[in-house]
Amino acid sequence: MSEDRSNDRRIIAGFLCLMCWCTNPAAHGGVAPEGDLCIIQIGFFEAHFAVFQPPTRGHRGFCEDLPDVTESVFVLEYLHGSLKEMPVDFRIIRDVDKLGRYARWDDIVQIEDIDAVTVFYQPPVIRPEAWFSVVYEFEQPGDYIGIVTTQHPTEDKTYNAVFPFRVGGTGYGYLPLFVALLLLVQLNYWIMSGGYSQWRAKIRLRQSVAAQQAGDD
Numbered sequence: 001m002s003e004d005r006s007n008d009r010r011i012i013a014g015f016l017c018l019m020c021w022c023t024n025p026a027a028h029g030g031v032a033p034e035g036d037l038c039i040i041q042i043g044f045f046e047a048h049f050a051v052f053q054p055p056t057r058g059h060r061g062f063c064e065d066l067p068d069v070t071e072s073v074f075v076l077e078y079l080h081g082s083l084k085e086m087p088v089d090f091r092i093i094r095d096v097d098k099l100g101r102y103a104r105w106d107d108i109v110q111i112e113d114i115d116a117v118t119v120f121y122q123p124p125v126i127r128p129e130a131w132f133s134v135v136y137e138f139e140q141p142g143d144y145i146g147i148v149t150t151q152h153p154t155e156d157k158t159y160n161a162v163f164p165f166r167v168g169g170t171g172y173g174y175l176p177l178f179v180a181l182l183l184l185v186q187l188n189y190w191i192m193s194g195g196y197s198q199w200r201a202k203i204r205l206r207q208s209v210a211a212q213q214a215g216d217d
Contacts, residue, residue, distance in 0.1 A: 038063035043159025048077040069168040076132040087124035093117045095143035103164045141168025
């Protein structure tokens with residue numbers, strides 16, 4: 001009986017860990033929402049970030065996934081004055097390695113030929129007006145990774161931001177995680193309320209009865 005309770009506790013602990021993981025969407029790139037704006041983290045530097053698709057979406061801005069395969073305008077508004085003195089470059093690559101939402105700079109440096117997977121590159125440029133923008137017209141839907149790189153003006157230091165995104169159909173977003181969370185909550189309640197133990201007891205009772213009947217025969 002004590003072994004059964006120990007197994008039940010392990011099952012409950014496992015489901016609780018899964019629930020915590022499902023409700024933590026932070027690990028999905030270098031762009032994070034902050035109120036009505038999006039913030040991109042370039043090392044310890046920050047900038048407001050937005051992508052616009054004027055031909056199809058007008059002035060509506062997006063943080064990551066882009067709904068249409070069309071001309072897209074990427075805009076950074078510097079929040080640190082030092083960025084105005086630093087060269088910033090911008091690259092878009094195809095996510096051929098299927099890194100997905102968890103792509104990081106360590107993954108990027110492992111790419112042997114980054115030029116081969118690059119669809120757009122803006123060489124380093126200094127923007128004293130405190131904003132940076134590039135325009136690229138996507139031709140194919142799919143998964144991409146944006147990379148922003150800047151160089152410290154006086155020191156030998158490089159800072160990067162990596163943000164994966166999808167173009168043309170944003171999929172189901174967090175809906176699968178939300179559904180999984182609901183199922184896990186329901187399952188956790190079933191276990192904690194004794195439903196799982198009762199179900200196991202019924203199974204054992206049926207097995208015992210079946211074994212007894214087989215012995216009588």
